[in-house]
Amino acid sequence: MNNNLACALDRLADGENAIPPLEMAAREGSVMAAAILDHLAGDDERRAYDTPHAFEIFIRAGGNPPLYESVSTALARLYERFAPRRLLDIGAGDGMALLPALNATSRRPHTVDVVEPSAELLARLRPQLSAGTARQQTFQAFASRLASGQPWDMAQATFSLQSIPSVERLEALKRLRSHVTRLVVVEFDVPVFDDARDRHASLARRYEQAAREYREQAPLVAGGFLAPMLLGQLQATTPSNFEQPIAAWQDEITRAGYRIASATHLHDYSWAPAWLIVAEA
Ligand SMILES: C[S@@+](CC[C@H](N)C(=O)[O-])C[C@H]1O[C@@H](n2cnc3c(N)ncnc32)[C@H](O)[C@@H]1O
Structure with missing residues (x-):
């Protein structure tokens, strides 16, 4: 088969x-x-997030619950350690990683801003956020309009940067850098093949x-x-995914001007191992 x-x-x-x-x-x-x-x-041509219902079932079953538990636990630990007052979540989806992390910390950020292009996913997340702004936007559009005086103590992106074409992603990460103290990225360490x-x-x-x-x-x-x-x-339709090995993620974040503070293995998922990268802006 x-x-x-x-x-x-x-x-x-x-x-x-x-x-x-x-x-x-x-x-x-x-x-x-x-x-x-x-x-x-x-x-x-249907793209990966055009049927949010399918995506929501995807992340709530199969091997995803233990994966998400490890991600939310790791995020909550970072909130405990760094006590961010202003948090930005890039590509937050319906809050599957963000909301349990906020609930698990005693040092909940005062403001949580989110950027998410899917109207349906954002509509589910919005009522669950108390203070902050929820923008229906891509990270690229959001980063291109950043004005001075919008500082975040921490920006996090869990499994969302892989949705953005590499060149646009690097540009957006560069633009974000002067507006954040710390960048937290969770992505898969996907294998590379010569053949x-x-x-x-x-x-x-x-x-x-x-x-x-x-x-x-x-x-x-x-x-x-x-x-x-x-x-x-496979490039058979418009790509929805631009994933890469974790070493390439670190390299890209460094090229965007950040300093990698740590890269930690989080969870062995069937797809590939998930890693947490913490970088200083
Ligand atoms: C795998 S989901 C992860 C969602 C959430 N961060 C989580 O951990 O459950 C990828 C998310 O990236 C969002 N996304 C897709 N393209 C994006 C872009 N250009 N900028 C920001 N987010 C994007 C999708 O709509 C989706 O919510």
Whole structure:
């Protein structure tokens, strides 16, 4: 099953007809192959956060609860240690990492500002934030309009910088630097492959495994979130994801002008290990 899915990914990446191996993989029971076939049959291009319901199920089940618990616990520890009065969350989603962290600390920031481009995710988060501003914006747009006198003690971005194309991300991080004291980033340490075939075999295995963790909701999560994410990674549609190994994240943050204070392994997730980077502006 994963061999046929991997073969289909090879073909998609090369712009060739992937339908025959996808159909074979789907007949063998591949949830991802069925979801990709459905996408290819549609005439609209769906991106990873266009179906927020699928994303919300994705982050609340499968291997995500223990991952998010480790992330929120680590954030709460940082609030205890640095006592930020003003906090900025970049790409906060519906607050899955942010809200439990705020609830777990005795040193809750006085103001929590969030930036999140998805109107639906922001609508769920907004009522749960007491003091602060919730902007429906991309990080790039937000950073390009930053004015002086907007200092944050801490800016955090959990699994959101990977959604932003690398060149725009570096520029936005550079612009943010003079407005923050500290930057906290949580991202996956994804493997790199010299050979495209090896990369596609790894993607086929990891996506199929991730989809299967959702049991009866697997078709919804695979169709609404994982398939557009995967097709974007293959450049078969507009990319939704620009992830990289953790060493490359550190390098990028350093190039944006920050000083890396620590990089810590947080949790071994099925996708890849999650890491926490703390940087001084
Ligand atoms: C994997 S989710 C993580 C959400 C949240 N930080 C969490 O840990 O649950 C990625 C988030 O990045 C947001 N996002 C996508 N593009 C973005 C951009 N250009 N600027 C800021 N956030 C973006 C998505 O809407 C989504 O909420």
